[in-house]
Amino acid sequence: MSEVRIRPRQVLVLIIVFLVILMMVHRNGKRTCQGPDYLQTMYAQADTLPTIYAVTPTYTRPAQKAELTRLSHLFMLLPHLHWIIVEDANATSPLVTGLLERAGLEKRSTQLNIKTPPEFKLQGKDPNWIKPRGVEQRNLALTWLRNNVDTDRHSIVFFMDDDNSYSTELFAEMSKIERGRVGVWPVGLVGGLMVERPYLSEDQKQVIGFNAAWRPERPFPIDMAAFAISMDLFIRNPQALFSYEVQRGYQESEILRHLTTREKLQPLANACRDVLVWHTRTEKTKLTAEEALLKQGKRSDGGMEV
Template identity: 55%
Template sequence: MVAPQHGMTVSETRKLDMLSQTFLLVPNFHWIIVEDADKKTDLVANLLSKSGLTYTHLNAATPKDWKLKLDQPQWKKPRGVIQRNAALEWIRQNAPHDAQGVVYFADDDNVYSLELFEEMRSTKKASVWPVGLAGGLLVERPILNADGKVSEWFTLWRPERPFAIDMAGFCISLQLIRDNPKAVFSWEVPRGYQESHILSAVVTKEELEPKADGCTKVLVWHTRTENPKMTQEEMLKKEGKKPSNYNIEV
């Protein structure tokens, strides 16, 4: 499970903490956290050490020119490219050669059903499923043909994409990740093509394995939250007073 983190704010740290409570219920789980930072922070290190999970803590800083500013919309610049690639490199260098499993790119802005993790365990190459509250729709999903194969995508946003799917809507087998070292994310692809870029490197649309009862169930939802407005906290700073989190780790 790969989870890139982008300059941990207070709200993101809390979301990460809540996410860990879900992952605790998933057996045979390895969490790879990649901080968007020049060095690992004590805040994340402490959170992980107390989580009770098997994890790997990495860091990889996004170049300043590519960092998303707080007042910019989420789609303005590609996010998590360097962090996800750092995780993929770690997996290829450290996963036991005979290990079985899947790689899933998690996000702390999502809510996951435990059923999703059981579904993806049977993946042979790459599996797909619907995602709730994605692409400006209630549900963005693969459409299957009479043979139960993915034929197209139910999406209104850039439907021409080879794999018109959300990052939360697929996983790739560990074996395919190991066998295809050039399968990575890229800064150069158009907006919305990160998923297509990596999936195209390892699988064809015909080889995709539909999950979630023939892609009829939603087992993951986007629940994106906005960064909180800290106007009173800023006032404390201007007045030279101690912050509200003085001597408190948040």
């Protein structure tokens, strides 16, 4: 049997081909996706899409880690999101820090904190309305954005509560928001309805009304999850902030009145026919057995983070 000899030059060629293939696999692995078309498009265009800054106020409670974990999976899937988590606390917590680290989101997140002042009833307003959560936290996030975002690059701000349910497709729609505009879409399971939605003009390009059943007289009778805002509007309107001095349900109108009008809203989500976000709420955690343990000086989660 004759001996097969491999020349050094052939070895070199084989090594080069192997390295080229390895580089291609590595590069494609970073930018490809086997999901639906809209998600594949987002990965292919990740470097040119506007950054979406999702602002999430949060506070300590039994379901906090579970709800933030659910949201973190969205950020792991979507390449152009930056998560701003603002804790209602005097200091940032190891729980949130650890969650971001385990999800690999340290470089695509910002962890802030500010404590909500003691609750009070708004004088001259609805006497049964207690000071709403999230005002201090969202305003701190807006301050951070105004001081840190590159104003030369198009970006979008979305107020993303931690107990809602979001489709990844919503963020593909959000990426279509034009500079100087506010994008809007339907929200499911809110305001006593199966869906709250904008009504559009015949050409489907302009918002002409809303189907809200709860306080439809509001300037913008929509949920916080129903819109996202081009960042340049916040730069041009530094007075745009959330406020305690408004009635219940008017926080959305309070921020939007500084930035846009109904006529300038940009309809998205298949001309506001697709529901891509739901106003879900986690059932209050029942811990009666845990309370019985505590009376005995015991805990089921001793030494564990739940």
